[in-house]
Amino acid sequence: MRVVARKSSNSQTHPRDRMLSERTRAAALRELFPQVGTLRIELVFNDLSPHVPSPQLHTLYPAASAFFRFACPCADCDGDFDLTAKVKSLLGDSSERRQLRGSSSGQLSCQGIRLRDRAGSKACSMQVNFRLLCSALHAK
Numbered sequence: 001m002r003v004v005a006r007k008s009s010n011s012q013t014h015p016r017d018r019m020l021s022e023r024t025r026a027a028a029l030r031e032l033f034p035q036v037g038t039l040r041i042e043l044v045f046n047d048l049s050p051h052v053p054s055p056q057l058h059t060l061y062p063a064a065s066a067f068f069r070f071a072c073p074c075a076d077c078d079g080d081f082d083l084t085a086k087v088k089s090l091l092g093d094s095s096e097r098r099q100l101r102g103s104s105s106g107q108l109s110c111q112g113i114r115l116r117d118r119a120g121s122k123a124c125s126m127q128v129n130f131r132l133l134c135s136a137l138h139a140k
Contacts, residue, residue, distance in 0.1 A: 015078045015112075016071055023067040030062035033091045037062070037137040041083065044129045045073055053126075062137065070128075072110045077124045079112015083132070090132050105131040 029036060043056040053073035060066075068083040090104045110124040 015080070019069060019071060019080060022069075023065050026065040026067040028062065029060055029064050029066045032066045035136055036091060037135045039087070039091075040131075040133040041068070041070075042131040042133070043070060043081070045126060046129065047074075047126045049125075072112050072124055072126050074110075074112075074114055074124060074126055076115035077110060077112040077126065079110040079124050079126075081108045081110065081128050081130070083108070083130060086130070087132060091134060103131065103133045105129070 029039065033039075039060040041056075041058040041060070043058075045053045045055065047053075056070070056073075058070075068087045070081045070083070072079040072081065086104060086106060107127055107129050110126040110128075112124045113122065114124050
């Protein structure tokens with residue numbers, strides 16, 4: 001009896017697989033932001049449902065990938081939260097040698113569509129409150 005795989009063999013077709021591939025190819029944090037010692041990203045999710053996902057904490061060090069998109073915590077959603085612009089606003093770019101501001105916060109809404117809502121093309125209702133905290137690399 002022949003077993004047929006349910007998933008496509010092309011991993012690039014699924015948005016989460018594509019995002020993982022992009023994260024793998026991203027430059028190191030130290031290459032884009034050489035003045036940063038650590039970047040702490042706090043994510044607190046809220047939704048209209050009674051089952052809200054747990055908060056997430058990501059601490060990035062200079063060797064970490066400079067990739068700031070995070071998948072929506074709803075497993076059946078194809079969206080993500082892109083903090084790239086917020087991080088660049090906080091940290092500047094590699095050509096800028098300015099003082100780091102220290103922290104930034106805000107809120108984003110998921111623009112993805114959940115599987116249960118695909119027929120109506122209704123956007124996911126998940127939101128994230130984020131906080132970015134950075135510390136400068138200490139000179140030796």
